[in-house]
Amino acid sequence: MSSEEFVRGMFYLSLTVVGVPSNIAVVVAFLLLIYRENRLLAADAIILHLACTNLLVVVVRCLMETLASFYLANVFGDTGCRIVIFIYRTSRALSIWLTFLLSAYQCLSIAPPGSRWATARAILAQYLVFIFVFLWVLNTTMSQAAILFTFSTKNNFSLTNNAVNVQYCHVNFPSKLSKEINGALQVGRDVVPMALMTLASLIIVALLYKHSQQVKVLRSGSRGSGGAEQRTAKAVVVLVTMYVILYGVDNGLWVYTLTVKTTMSSSLISDLRVFFASLYSALSPLVIIASNRKVNSNLRCAAQEKPDLEKSTYQSK
Template identity: 30%
Template structure:
């Protein structure tokens, strides 16, 4: 076994184990609340769906590539080349879309009653959230179905001069204009979700700042300098910066993989390692900084 394969295998193994621990712990927490009879909040369903998308990425990228790196598994048919990249793309898209939905939902909730988005508050019903989650899954399943159609296994005796190699798998090369169109189609949902999340998070920070200014005169500053608004704002900025940083890197690498014909081993594995970062970190951020509870308490005191 080559040293680089052993190194990347250890990285995949560590990230996968940590990610599975974090996501299953978060999922267990919410399932435990359901079984103990606690009244669920609308955001609980969103977070559960986020962990499900993260778990799909961890299994399709982390476990799969860990076994490949250590030589515990070998792709022997086209099915392996089609199913794992497809599940990875769907899980990644669901994770991004669900994080965006979580931010938009909180932004609408925090809005005052006299704002132009006040009419949307009545639509923040669990049925609307379920419909949004289903739409997210359907969108990702349909958009990413093009990805595995032309992916096949790379045989040792196969001439791959007319194919783009992804290691164990390869795809037929097409014209640059066709590749560009395919990349644009696959990237459009990511760009849309990223834009919506930036708007929602900016709105959250803005209204939390305004609320802090409004209630500042009734608080005794010598008791505590860390207000709920300050805690929520810092948490939102941390979550958004983590989301934007890793998913922007992942978006750039996916674009490069789609446009360039000759892909190095380092580029392919860097893309996979970056793809694991947000699914690994997000559950720990949500458990360490439960800003959903903070925002819920702030919303109770917001007035029109």
């Protein structure tokens, strides 16, 4: 094993070690919430869906890259390349759109009761399942190039100047125009929710700041009245900052691969793109765990119930 393979394997292993258990923890917390309360609020459903999508990103791409880097499994044949890249691109895009959806819903949640924004929030919650289905259809449709043009590096396929090197796989576009159209669609699919999410999050922060100032004037003696709002604002700011930085770098590198004049863009660029895009999926559940009271309480209850269950089982014997 070369030093380069070892380093890239360790990078992907670190994302796997952080991303898999943290996303599973968020999913388990909300499944426990469903079991105990037999219902799930719209914001909670979005976060649960986001955690499942992030888990898919980390498992399908980071775990597979780790296994391949350390020669533990050979998953990148022609079929494996198509499946991995297709699922990765679809789930990665879903992660972006679900983060925007969560930000937009939180923005609408601040609206005063009876306003048209409150009505929009109720409509969004009512048709949330249809929105999920629409996002899945949209993003799977826009990831079809991964199935049509992806081949394993082990395949002696004749590459063109429009091929993109994805380490163990090549995305070999039939023409420069198809490569540029696909690239523009990928960038647009990311930039649109980025702009909308940033706007929604800025509105959230501005409204929460205005409200906190009003609370300070009216209840200067109360110290805990704005705590929950401040936690929400901080969580939104952290998620948006992570989103803009990590996906901004990812899309900047993708634009570079579209404009580079060599036969194939460097596999290092591909590794950096996957790393920065997957880093959001690995770190965002940590932000959710740290800021979401429901996740915290359900995880604590699960941790407390396990020793009690083991103790009762031992006593029954």
